[in-house]
Amino acid sequence: MTEGAGKTLDFAVFGAGRMGRIHAANLARQPGVRLRYVVDVDRDAAAALAARHGAQVADVDGAFGDPSVGATVICSSTDTHSELIMKSAAAGKHIFCEKPVDLAIERARQCADAVARAGVVCMIGFQRRFDPTFAALKARLDAGEIGTPEMLIVTSRDPGAPPVDYIRRSGGIFKDMLIHDFDIFRWILDDDADTVHATGSCLSDPAIADAGDIDSTAVTIRTKRGRLCQINTARRAAYGYDQRFEVLGSHGMLQAGNVRPTEVVGWSKTAVSQDVPEAFFLERYRAAYAHEIEHFYSAVMQGTPVRTTVADGLKALELAEAAALSWREGRAVKVGAAG
Template identity: 65%
Template sequence: MTRTVAVFGAGRIGRIHAANLAALPGVQVRYVCDPVADSAASLAQSVGAQVASIDDAVGDPAVEIVAITSPTDTHSELINRAAAARKHIFCEKPIDLSVPRAVACAEAVKAAGVACMIGFQRRFDPTFNEAKQRLAAGEIGEPEMLVITSRDPGAPPVHYLKASGGIFRDMLIHDFDVCRWILGDEVEWVSATGSCLVDPAIEEAGDIDTAAVTLRTKSGKLCQINTSRRAAYGYDQRFEVLGSKGLLACGNHRPSEVVQMDASGVHHDKPEHFFLQRYREAYRLEVAHFFECLQSGAPFRTTIADGVAAQKLADAASESWKSGQAVTL
């Protein structure tokens, strides 16, 4: 059985997902849709697909699945259109910059009876997932505190940040999802603070580039997230979880694990440069998981409900930063 897919979005992340989809056995990327004609044509050619309008792709009864990899402000509309056409949906995070619209999307998906998975790829990272499996096996007892370090090597262009919804909705939303996933509990209290230390233009755009967030779950578990848009040494993605019987630490990935020791010191590679390198395997595994679950009927590891929950935490963090007060959910 061949599953036919339309990809909405031919940008950087769209290219990653389209290539991974095309490489899966039993999957055909039939259409690529993007308002930038050259980008759509280039990606379509690389995966053996056709360029089409969204109307044509959604209207084709042979298309069973849509992969939404377009800019954030288009996600909710495309989810709703796909659900109305009874297509299964894979959508990059976030669902929308508005929690009410995200909730409405979740309701539309449920009413349509279609499957929808949100692309929180960190749950599929082999290192992070190994930690989750060890937690589930009780190897360090009950998790009590999670500390997440999440730093980009550099800030994206200001024009991107203006449309991103801010650092909490754009960048930290992944970390909010990791918090819920690893601690296995819902957050009830959020305190966030931040500064603009990297680029004054980011502050002029109404955003920050450096943030610290503390979260407390309903059972009292704690999470601390520190993040920055600048890390001169590469893409810094680590966490450690402290449990009643021990600790699990997940470090950075490096291009190679060769360590050289000589008279000048001890040397090894810096961390992977950016998320496309750091999470290349996670992106491949998440789309494979999507199709495996469609085939078996098993639940997705990341659902649209997870997307809504992370969005609520992002909104709470943004409110806390702006008000200077903690937010209770």
């Protein structure tokens, strides 16, 4: 039997939107786990999610005030993350928090400190590391299948841009969208960035430019050991959600491809066709979301370390800031230096 056998865990979820519902259901499915409180400014959404799991609607203080709550799942809007993390840490509750920790690095650092002082588990939702395809690639890389990794090419494209209102509050494409790709970079190349160069354009909708942002980026990172990474992103890929990367190593290459809904192949007069990729992140990363919460669950119940820490969140954020600076100033930026 595992160390955690027989233990129970009650948790509260902050945010009853899409991600809150997914994480709550995945965590509540674990043995011995119970959803106690749902907190959301939208009381109807909170009530609906609570009803589905036999939980109660609460406000922030109510949820933190109950000592029987052992963990919090934070899926509320980005601007609430850091405050909720710090309150959870202060209350001694373990934390699962969606990315990003905060749009401001300084606040994110304070969170990291608070978590460290409190000694609670704090896992940031970089779910891609738990995707079966990405995780299998990483395991084969670590097993030495292609020798030393030398070059990483990341393709990360959304099926369409979010509303401009969202973009305005998003912190910009580098913090909002590429934050995941920067985490993939760190995870796969296992090295620190030395310089970052980023450029980009607004090609799909001038309203995005008016909001001070871009919708297409081309980022290059050179690591301290001289490894190279190129990331290309677009807010709009007409064919859907495109999530691929490939690693060139000294002895070969590993590619992580898109996932298709079905394996039907159609042969017509003009083409041999397969499905377009899974529509968007909810479909593409369905398994990843389940696996990351199981990982969090194990960490809490058995005291094992988490794979995506608040420190990882910080590092990704630093890269996002460096990339944004590079784009704005049109020059390569030294990471970790004054710029």
